[in-house]
Amino acid sequence: MSLSQMVLTTSSASSTIKVDQSFMAGLEASLRAGADIIVNTDADNQYCAADIPAPIEPILRGDADMVIGARPVQQSKRFSPLKKRLQAIGSSFVRMASQTEILDALQVVFVP
Secondary structure, eight states: GGGGGOOOOOOOOOOOOOHHHHHHHHHHHHHHHTOOSOOOOOOSSSOOOOTTTHHHHHHHSSSSOOOOOOOOOOOSSSOOOOHHHHHHHHHHHHHHTTSOOOOOOOOEEEEO
16 A cells, blocks of 8 residues: 555544544445545644554564554653653553553554
């Protein structure tokens, strides 16, 4: 599938639907639509949509089954020092619990 053939699927959560339910609804809708690659991000513009082709390129080439992206939290001018510190603490807990080298606990996961 070329980048120009990708279908964008969005899911809007009402105030009564939890985030995980909204995520699953979007995932299920994407799979029903025949998606080969699913990209999940928040809609708060922390991720530039124009950057999506770069991390999915290894999947399209067949070099990767999954790609995990990370925000440059510590370099972000949008985050307060407190938010940066809390993000670092939260990410360290996720690293310990998952026994991985995750840099950003709220990373983007691209899975075909």
